[in-house]
Amino acid sequence: MKEAYSPAKERWALKMAGQQRPTERSTDRLPPGRCIYFDYNATTPLDPAVREAMLPFFAEVWGNPSSVHQVGRRARAMLDEARDEASAMLGCKPSELVFTSGGTESANLAVLGTARHLKPRGQHIITTAVEHHAVLHACGYLAKKEGFEVTHLPVDRDGRVSVESLLKAIRPDTILVSIMAANNEIGTIQPVTQLGAVCREREVLFHTDAVQWFGKEPFQDIHQFNADLVSICAHKFYGPKGAGALFVKSPLLPDPILLGGGHENERRAGTENLASIIGLLEALKLFVRKPIFSREMLLPLSAQLIRSLEDLAGVTRVGSLEHRLANTIAFVVRGTDSIALLANLDLEGICASSGSACSAGSLEPSHVIRALGIGPELQNSLVRFSLGRESTSEEVDYVEKILPEVIFRSRRHQ
């Protein structure tokens, strides 16, 4: 049951917080046609250099890499070269890289493919309560339809999983552990290297959904995660949508989830999307070793937003302060919900997001917020700001100024 919101309580809360009710606009509107995009965890724009690299593959190089004639052979040569370069950049063998249609497919292939492949050895999978649905729903499907048992590790108030809880959960029949590197909703970073080391020691395969890690956090090579499977997604770091990869440590061969031709070494059927693969490669080369989401530039901006939240009555920041993506700020707001907040932000020209599935007026509470132990009265009110390369301090100033008014208006319409 949602707690009733009372204006008297709000006045009291504002008074306690030393705040005035915003009575008139505290700042000018953005000029028409301008918006502030604070939703970079959802997607990034395509970088112009990446687009340039892709263009020839929409015009000159259009062959099917599986065709044996010269047009096909030309595409095949480019595909092989892209795989060599991408694997060299990641620090793995070319045969250990499967190109996919993005993060969801990579995570699905890792979870469904590995579980099915190893089913004769055991049917227990471990994941966490805060994974992206690409992992959670794949695990749920295996449990519901294919007889697997899934343990969801809890997280602490910051959204972190502990090594101890993983150690306790591993059983003789555990075949796979899947834990994300960084959370898309609240930005909390998991101790993946340690979690991966535990799995290795216990001889259990480890998948990490590193979709939010690439381009944001330091990357030396793919083995830094101590993982057997790593999911990557190009549009989260200025590459194209519909392009991703799954690192699969040899000699593991997950069962394919797409059946048909023998593409990607029998691991993923379907004619390769060469333009997107080239885009992924270019984004990997340009934006991952030196993360395009610069901590140096983003930390002060997100710290300013975090500080400004402290002054707002009924607003609680969520996620870890110590272990967080520098670009991500998440908070819940008492007395209103994400739909009202996002709509009012949008009216002010601010593009933000909630972790929940908002559609046509319906709202699912965020599973991540629930897992943090936050009460039901706040579970529907998550707002996530995720900043990127184009974010500026003027934008942060504007959002900081307008936020009390946005919250006030969102509450009024409850």
Ligand SMILES: Cc1ncc(COP(=O)(O)O)c(C=O)c1O
């Ligand atoms: C952590 C994480 N995993 C997986 C995905 C799925 O990626 P896509 O929707 O591009 O397939 C996302 C996208 O938001 C994500 O943030």
